Amino acid sequence: MSDDVLTTLARSAAEDDPLTALAAAGRLRQELERREAVLVRKARNAGVTWAEIAAALGVSKQAVHKKFGGRGLFKGQP
Secondary structure (H helix, E strand, O other): OOHHHHHHHHHHOOOOOHHHHHHHHHHHHHHHHHHHHHHHHHHHHOOOOHHHHHHHHOOOHHHHHHHHHHHOOOOOOO
């Protein structure tokens, strides 16, 4: 999904019509979660530690490892 689509979804999430806004917010959340997972995978493949990823996301190391560590997507995973 392109950045333009994300911008459009963000604008739609601010619409006055609550159903339109909810639908856009749901799609936006799904896309952001997908992008976050891709970025975490790229960071891990580049040698970034779980602690560094957690700090960048503003969560604990345990939280980020629990969310992303068990997926088997990362090289060097304990």
